[in-house]
Amino acid sequence: MKIALLGGSFNPLHIGHCMLAETVIQELKYDKVLFVPVNVPPHKQLNDKVSAEDRFKMIECFCKSSAEKGKDYFIAEDCELKRGGVSYTYDTLCYVKEKYQVTDKPAFIMGQETAAQFYKWHKAEQIAQMADLILARRHPDNNGIDTKAFENSPTGNYTNDFVDDDFEKNFKYEHIMLENPVLPISSTEIRSRIASGKGWRYLVPETVFQYIIDHNLYGSKR
Numbered sequence: 465m466k467i468a469l470l471g472g473s474f475n476p477l478h479i480g481h482c483m484l485a486e487t488v489i490q491e492l493k494y495d496k497v498l499f500v501p502v503n504v505p506p507h508k509q510l511n512d513k514v515s516a517e518d519r520f521k522m523i524e525c526f527c528k529s530s531a532e533k534g535k536d537y538f539i540a541e542d543c544e545l546k547r548g549g550v551s552y553t554y555d556t557l558c559y560v561k562e563k564y565q566v567t568d569k570p571a572f573i574m575g576q577e578t579a580a581q582f583y584k585w586h587k588a589e590q591i592a593q594m595a596d597l598i599l600a601r602r603h604p605d606n607n608g609i610d611t612k613a614f615e616n617s618p619t620g621n622y623t624n625d626f627v628d629d630d631f632e633k634n635f636k637y638e639h640i641m642l643e644n645p646v647l648p649i650s651s652t653e654i655r656s657r658i659a660s661g662k663g664w665r666y667l668v669p670e671t672v673f674q675y676i677i678d679h680n681l682y683g684s685k686r
Contacts, residue, residue: 466493467564468571468598471500471544471553473510476676477522478654478668480647484600487644488573489537492598497573498541498560499523502551506586514681516545525671554587557594570595573642575602579635588637597639601646658682 468488474481477499485497501519524540531538543559544551553572560570572595574582579599582588591597649667657664659682665673676684 465495465564465566466568466571467560467566468492468494468497468573469500469541469553469556469560469595470497470573471502471551471556473505473651474499474501474519474523475510475514475651476519476654476668476681477526477672478649478651479666480649482526482669483647484573484642484644485538487600487642488571488598491643492571492640494537494571496537496539496564498539499527500541500544500556503544503548504550506550506552507581507584518675518679518681520545522672522675525675526669529669529671552586554591554594557591561594571598571640572596573598573600575600577602579639581634582637583634592637597637598642599635599639600642600644655682658684 468485470481470485470488472481481499485499488494488497501516501523503516520540520542527538527540530536541560543563544556547555547559557570557572560566572591574597576599579597585591654664654667656662657667658676668676676682
């Protein structure tokens, strides 16, 4: 079974994440994509107070809904939340290989903006050897929305996405460049839109929208 991992804060999960995962399934012929929400990121401080449980539940709702519609290739994986502490991709890959009895190399999906700082990651060289790296095209655009109050803060020697680090210069690892559709949407913008009363409903899967509304997340109102 060919498995790919898509990690992140998923705060919240949005249509860009879903489209990226489906592209990996359809175009690279992977059997499953694991959505792996981070517990404590090593490179940034999460902005919002939405719980890790809520972030995972939104993913779980989407995966269950997809399976009910006959698309059972998405899995909500909470290993980083259960492990606790700072989440390192190397540890997650080791866990996934054992849990899912992966015989082929698992794949790890990341955006170009993340890849630009990949060399700073914990055990980056080992990760590149353990997994096939799939890079997704990204575009820095908040569609004119002021998102400063909702952005995550970089920690240590990391910078904000799309700021100082040059993908072409810094990413020297063997990889697959995915020809994914570039959707200029981010979780940061969605949080900003919800809090400021702007339209956002169709930027997330229907089940995620309903969960956010039902649990009054991000300042949402019925």
